Amino acid sequence: METNDQPAVRVEWGYHVAPVLMVRGPDGDTREMVFDPLLFDSPVPVEEWRTALHDTPSLVRSAPGDPPRPALGGSGYWPGPDPIEGPDMHARETLEDYRRLTD
Amino acid sequence: MAEAVTTLSRLLIVREVRDNETGATISFHQGGHGCLSIHAANYASQLRYARRSQERQHPIGVRFADAHAIAELIRADNDVPAQVWEEGPDGVRVLFQGHDGVFRLKSDHPDSARIRTLLREALEQKARVWFVADNPDLVLLDILPATA
Numbered sequence: 001m002e003t004n005d006q007p008a009v010r011v012e013w014g015y016h017v018a019p020v021l022m023v024r025g026p027d028g029d030t031r032e033m034v035f036d037p038l039l040f041d042s043p044v045p046v047e048e049w050r051t052a053l054h055d056t057p058s059l060v061r062s063a064p065g066d067p068p069r070p071a072l073g074g075s076g077y078w079p080g081p082d083p084i085e086g087p088d089m090h091a092r093e094t095l096e097d098y099r100r101l102t103d
Numbered sequence: 104m105a106e107a108v109t110t111l112s113r114l115l116i117v118r119e120v121r122d123n124e125t126g127a128t129i130s131f132h133q134g135g136h137g138c139l140s141i142h143a144a145n146y147a148s149q150l151r152y153a154r155r156s157q158e159r160q161h162p163i164g165v166r167f168a169d170a171h172a173i174a175e176l177i178r179a180d181n182d183v184p185a186q187v188w189e190e191g192p193d194g195v196r197v198l199f200q201g202h203d204g205v206f207r208l209k210s211d212h213p214d215s216a217r218i219r220t221l222l223r224e225a226l227e228q229k230a231r232v233w234f235v236a237d238n239p240d241l242v243l244l245d246i247l248p249a250t251a
Contacts, residue, residue, distance in 0.1 A: 013203045072200070080200025084161065084181050084231070084249060097178055100148055101238060 001039075001054050015079045016053065017068065020046065020061075111213065112164040112177055112235050112244040117156035129153050129173065137165065137173035149176040162247055164235030179235045181249055184226045195219055197243065206234075206241040218246050 001011055018036035023043060025031065033043035039052050050059060060068040067076030074080055077087035085093070115131040126143070127150055130136035139149060153176055156163040164177030182199035190196045194210035208218055225232045231249035236242060 015203070074201075078201030080183055080185070081231070083201065085159065093178060094180075096148070097238075100145055 001052060016057075017076060018049065019064075112166040112175070114162040114179055114233055114235055114245045114247045115156075115165045116160055116162050117153050120150070120153050120157055127153065129176075131165070135171075137167055137171050139173045139176065143173075143175075152176045152178050162233045162235075164244060177235050177244075179233050181231055181233045183229055183231050184222055187222045187226050195222065197222060204241050206236055206243050208243045212243075214245070218243065221246050221248065 018034050018038075020032050020034050021043075022030050023033040032046050034040075034046055034049040035043050036049060039049065044052075046059075050057065062068045062076065067074060069076070069079065072079050072081075074082040075087055077083070077091070083090040115133050117129055118132045119130045121128045121130075124141075125138070126141040126146070127139045128136055129139060139146070139153070143149060152163050155161070156179075161181075162179045164175075164179050165173060166175040166177070168174035180202070182201045184197055185200045186196075186198040188196050190207075192210060194212070194215065195208040197206040197208065199206065208215060208222070212218065221232065224230070225248065233247045233249055235244045237244060
């Protein structure tokens with residue numbers, strides 16, 4: 001997909017996870033909304049989120065705390081067994097690395 | 104050989120970190136030590152990597168400027184190889200289960216044979232490896248079995 005700050009650049013990935021919540025709108029109707037700050041500044045309907053990803057990705061739904069694809073092992077942090085230091089620590093330290101690269 | 108020493112990163116495990124007036128002296132379980140200058144770019148981050156390696160006994164990427172001067176400490180990552188294949192004269196390409204992107208091992212890497220063997224063994228055994236890579240090019244600099 002295109003990036004907001006570098007329009008000429010495309011980013012590809014094979015696995016992307018975002019939480020979905022049922023949200024009641026001002027009209028009283030409830031809709032499934034995706035919370036994905038990487039792609040949008042506010043919650044969006046599932047189909048809008050999926051369209052933004054291009055290439056019509058497979059959508060896998062899982063209950064909170066369950067991995068999307070249990071056969072791969074791990075918590076669902078990525079498509080394989082969790083990193084040795086644990087998903088939370090790995091995510092935090094990876095982001096620290098990226099932040100340092102952009103400083 | 105001198106060029107290899109000055110430019111390559113190796114995965115090492117920190118045994119001890121000693122602060123001093125000019126920075127920190129860091130010794131490694133594999134033997135040897137190096138000095139990280141307090142004037143090094145991102146000194147605080149690099150020192151944090153060293154202390155993590157010592158606490159967790161996990162490897163860290165170490166690039167020496169000379170025999171006892173550390174040019175850079177790089178965070179090591181870990182994952183299980185999902186695909187490994189040869190691609191022309193550029194060397195070996197590697198896909199990991201968890202990480203995005205295609206990593207590559209350049210054919211002129213002086214330790215290429217050992218790393219290729221290790222990657223193929225890890226692939227067969229679905230075993231985890233530690234690795235250190237240049238960003239953003241994803242060029243693999245060193246690999247170790249995660250059980251080491």
